[in-house]
Amino acid sequence: MNTHLKLLALAAATAVLAAGAALAVPVQPAASVDLPPLPGTAFARKVQAQQREAHEQLSRLPQYTPAAWAAQDFAGMPAQKWTIVHQDITAEVVAATKTLSTTVKVTVRANKSGIQKLDFVSLEISDATVLDADGNELTATTEAAGQGYGMLSITLPAPLTVDQDQTFEVTSKAVLDCNGDEGLMSCSFDSSFKSVVLVRYYLWSAVSSYSPFTSDLHVITAADEVAAAPGVPSGPVKLESGKLIWSFAQEEITDNAGFSIAEYEPLVVDAKGDLPTVRVYAIQPSADNAQTMADLGQQIIAAYGGWFVKFPWQGLNMIQLANNFGGGYAPLGAAFLYGEVFGMEPSDQDYGQWQSTVELIAHEIAHQWWGNLVAPLGAGNVCLSESLSEFASCLYTETALDNRSQILGDNLSYIFTVPDASDRPMTSSTVYYSAAYIQIIYHKGAVVFDMLRRELGDEVMLKSLSAYAQKYHRDYAKVEQLRAVLEETSGQDLGWFFKQWFSGKGAIRAHLAARFLPQDDGTWTVRFQVTQKAENLKRFQLVLAIDLADGKTEERVVEIAPSATETVVLAEVQVPSQPVRVRADPQRLLLRAFTVTTPGDVNLSGLVDGRDLVDMAIRHGRGVVFTAKNGNDYFMPDTGFNEIYDVAPDNRIDIDDVDTLIPWAGVEAEPF
Amino acid sequence: MLPIPRRSRSALSRLAAATIVVTPLLWSCSNNQTDTGSGTETDATAGADDGSISNGALPAFQASTPATGARVDLEGGWDDASKHVRVRLYVAGFANLLGLAGHLRFDPSALKLTALTGAPVPLGPSKDTLTWEARTMAKESPAGRVLLGGARFRKKPNPYVGPEGAVVDRELWVTLEFEVLQPGTHTIAFDPASTTARNDGNEEVSATWGSGQIVWKQGGVK
Incomplete structure (x- = not known):
């Protein structure tokens, strides 16, 4: 425990004893810890995955406000002079040089007349050739735009015809930059996986950062490889060279078109009832566990389908990537996940592997609804x-x-x-x-x-x-x-x-006090007091579990609804016999940090006595700060931690808290 | 260590302090001292043992019928050294005890608590103080109500290891000394609604909470 804090706590205790009455000023909660999660835990793995996913978040979000809102099918996007309708993409990678060769047949539609120049954002491409539908080469220029991306400008011989689709074929090469140590790996090439996941290798309109389209993706692989991508797969078609072409049709409007190549052994679980087809792309030895992953995927989809709406796409492709991917990414109709999770089984309970696997996969599959269906x-x-x-x-x-x-x-x-x-x-x-x-x-x-x-x-x-x-x-x-x-x-x-x-910051941070008052009819009144700071008044429903001397527990819910200037809210509930303890929000349903108004009265009985000590013993050792063997402190979400017991505030319940509590014996809650 | 300051002394206790060297009842969590007593407890019916008692029989302590199983026993008697009735609380017969607590009550108009010390309970038979430590809360508040608690704690706790209850065959928990203010029969007992004994699963352990009486049939201590 921090020595300074300890001294403060002991000073507070001394003050109580000297005064012989309860302190009006409760112990303040410990400060937030600016610590990384404890390495190796399920929570640390989850946070790492979330950090990597979040790293890509901003670039995926549309950065404009539509002029006309609430239209369907993305029609709420602002009117653009021209839009991309469809892309037919053929891609091949050379792992040794990280070179991506693409042929993109892009279909565009003019919404206004006079469009004769089309500006696309692309990779920083070289050897670009642009042909019109008749095979005529068009004038095109490329320009580097930084971070591996560039601009491709096509000058047309004549303006586009309004509302008429026109297709161009763009053939080019680009060297991928797969470096990245914060977010999900945008691309990766190792002995097992060649993946291009978050690289926007297709074309998108320079007018908007988000220009979704339907697509057909064709990935060329070696004869012993399999490609995986979002969309409905078909193929492979064998080329004269012996290479294979794997195709994926994406009928939905989206701009997610990542893919991965490996010696996948796909498992296809056919659609049944409201459940869509689930395809698991995993390599050995994880491929032997593919059914477990497919079952999990379908179980999650079944749950969400029942809760929200039926799974909206034609299928879900669960695609294994290298471990360096670090987390999960959920484009429309797919979930790219780092490799390790594909080997997990329900029996893997040590260190919470199965739990964290389910959490990750359930999060990514939820994105099919939240992020893809509704963006x-x-x-x-x-x-x-x-x-x-x-x-x-x-x-x-x-x-x-x-x-x-x-x-x-x-x-x-x-x-x-x-x-x-x-x-x-x-x-x-x-x-x-x-x-x-x-x-x-x-x-x-x-x-x-x-x-x-x-x-x-x-x-x-x-x-x-x-x-x-x-x-x-x-x-x-x-x-x-x-x-x-x-x-x-x-x-x-x-x-x-x-x-x-949603619009406000923070959480519930309240001081709690309780008193037990016997009634003439043998029942008892529990009078409860919630004190909040004026600048952070929160309204909430508070569950109180009231333990009685006879061993029974009564549960009551009180509405804490302070007015704009009301920092103290009182509530009263009746219980049939003598209470001994109140547990506030015992299941931690609220986003809250509680402290007790009467120092040491951790069980909110209105009196600091031996029961507080025994209750402290039950919580002893719990904490959200964990000192590892290397001597460093880490955050750990110990669900058994209850900040109320942290009376010598340092975010852990230890002997310092016990020794701080004991001198408070006999302190009673101030009457209220 | 939980000694409480002695209150204003009676004539008897002043005399006792003057004539008898009292071993301080200091408790240490680290050396596991046990209460060896500071004097001789005497059966009250045996009569006075020095001239300081003015007349009549000495106050005596009568414990409730001894129980078996998990229990808190009260034992006591007249203490020659302090010239008070000394009552000891023992915790016994628990197979898995993490902590216990209760309010011990008496009539403050008849009995005056002059000393209160707690021993670390429960520690268990091995007294493995490298691994475990215990704390006892003992405080009279207000007069006539003694708030008692005892619990044990792992010395190097972490969230991966839960609490672990102790096997308690018999451990001294608390020692109280009373000055008897009035003749009569004065009950010392736990408030039933206040008692709790819990194991490491946070389950209530059924226990017998003993009681006793200080009996002073006649006369007074001047």
Whole structure:
């Protein structure tokens, strides 16, 4: 324990003893820890995957606001002079030189007259040749744009005809830059996998950073290799050279067209009922475990399909990549995942491997709904993709694995690792630039949706998300639109909730006190007090588990709804016999950090006595800061940690807390 | 170590302090001292052992019927050295005890608590103080109610290892000394609603919480 803190705590204890009464000023909670997750844990693996996924987040988000909103099928995008309708892409890589050769037949459509020059963003290509539909070579120039990308400008002999599709064929080569150590590996070449996942090797309109299109992808491989990509596969077709062409049809409008080549042994599990075809692309020895992955994929899809809407695409391709990919990435109709998870089985419980595998896959599959079916409009709405996907994943693990460790870990991560300076509202357009982006969007976001679920009830929550998916399918959405759907479905005004949790920063940070008052009829009143700071007043429903002397437990829910200036809220509940302990939010349903107003009264009995000591013993050793053998401190989302017991605040419950508590024996809650 | 300051002394205790060298009842968590007593406890019916007792029989302590199984026993008697009734609480018969607590009550108009010391309980028979340490809470608040608690803690805890209860055959928990203010029969007992004994699974352990009476049939200590 920090010596300074210890002295402060002991000084506080001494003051109590000297005064012989309760302190009005409670012990303040420990500061957030700016620590990395404990390496080797399931949580650390998850955070690493999320960090890598998040690294790519910004580039995938449309950065504009449509002039005409709420149209279907992405028609809400701003009118552009011309758009890409379809791309037929043939790709071949040479691993030794990391050279990607492509032939892209791009079909464009003019929306306005006078379009005679087409500017595309592409890789920094060389040897570019552009032909029109008749095979005539067109004038094209290329220009480097930095970071491996460039501009391709095609000058047409005559303007495009409005509303008439026209196709050009662009053949080029580019050397890929696969360096990257923060995000998901954009491309990777090793002895097992040749993958091009996040490189935009196709063409996209220079007018917009997001110009989705339907596509057919053809990947050329060696005779002993198999290609995997999003879309409906066909082939292979054998070329005279002995090479193979693998094709993937993407009928949906999207711009995700990554692929990977390896000695995959695909397992295809056919569509059945509402379940789509699931294809698992894994290499040996993981390929032997493909059925486990397929089963898991289908189980997750079945759950989401029941909760949200039926799986919207023709199939899901689960594609194994090298471990250096580091996490998961979910383009439309696929999930690229780092290699290790494909070898996991439900029996792999040591160090939480199966749990973290399910969490990752459930998160990525959730993106088929949240991020692909309904896309967030801009960075300020990224929670509609990542928070909702993490929430869905938490809901799945809670249901399927029968534990809440994922949502609890997310909760603790936000509460204990986000300094005020890094905090942002979830809907802040700059949230991505916060050092705590993962904790705010992934972790807090999931808990916020889970709290909304508690507020509305499971049935209304899922019904609302289903309605939202139906209303905005194949479209962009904003948080306000999700709120409107939720309010319409629930019949509740959720303005306060969205203002508090989406537009506002922070969490519930409250001091708690309780007193037990005997009544003439033999029953008891539990009087409960919640104190918040004026600048961070939060409204919430608080579950109280009240343990009685007879061994029974009574559960009550109290509404904490402070007015704008009300820092102290009182509540009273009746119980049939003498209470001995109150456990506030015992399941940690709330995004909160509680402390006790009466120092040492960790069990909220209104009196510091031996029961507090025994309760402390049960929690002893719990903490969200873990000192590893190397002597370094790390964050660890210990779901058994309860900050109320951290009376000598250092984010762990240790003997210092016990020794701080004991001198407080006999202190009683101030009357209220 | 939880000694409480002695309160204003009675004439008897002042005399005792003047004539008898009292071994301080200091408890250490590290050396596991046990209470060896500071004087001789005397059966009250045996009569006075020095001239300081003015008349009549000495106060005596009568424990409730001894129980078996998991229990907290009260034992005691007149202590010549302190000239008070000394009562000891023993924790015994637990197969898995992580902690226990309770409020010990008495009539403060009849009994005055003059000393209160706690021993670290529960530690278990091996007294493995490299691995374990225990803490005891013992405080009178207000007069007539003694808040007691004892629990054990792993010395090098971490989230991967949970609490572990101790096997407690018999361990001294708390020693109390009373000045008897009035003749009569004065009960010392736990408030039933306040007691708890829990194992390392946070389960309540059924236990017998003993009681006793300080009986002073006649006369007074001047």
